[in-house]
Amino acid sequence: VVLLDMGANVSCKPKHLVQFALMGSTYASHVLKRERPRVALLSNGHEASKGTDELRRAHQQLTQLDLNYLGYLEPQALPMGRCDVFVTDGFVGNIALKLSEGVVEALMQRMKRQLSQRWWSRLIGPLLKRALAPLREEVDWRSVGGAPVLGLSSTVMICHGSSDAEALCA
DSSP states (O other): OEHHHSSSOOOOEEEEEEHHHHHHHHHHHSSSOOSSEEEEEEEOOSSSSSSSSHHHHHHHHTTSSSSEEEEEOGGGGGGSSSSEEEEOOOOHHHHHHHHHHHHHHHHHHHHHHHOOOSSHHHHHHHHHHHHHHHHHHHHHHHGGEEEEOOOSSSSSSSSTHHHHHHHHHO
């Protein structure tokens, strides 16, 4: 999933959100090999009255473009794969990113704690750990390394503030 913006631009004009949609669609098409990527505005509801004035104006402009534009999608659609490119301002995008990381980490910690509380779950824990390793790798932000800053004349990658050697080499 491509999320634009994740924090570089805290507040955005509608034209910037439209530019993000175009860049994100191009990136998803060429780099992620998605044919006709699905693009949506990340909003607090799917109704036309939802979102900020900037989102509503960007929505009007996006409906006029030759994009596979779905309209507004709510945050729960982000991890569900309902869209290839989510567009929002950097304030909301950064919160969505960090909340997602926190939810994944909290679930992993809770699962580990639950598996260590009973004798029988301690027996199956190592088997589950091995079976769930691909999922752990898929949701681990360290396996991504960083995110490209689109729209610049050269390649720039932004890494997580707490990136370690594993994340930087990903």
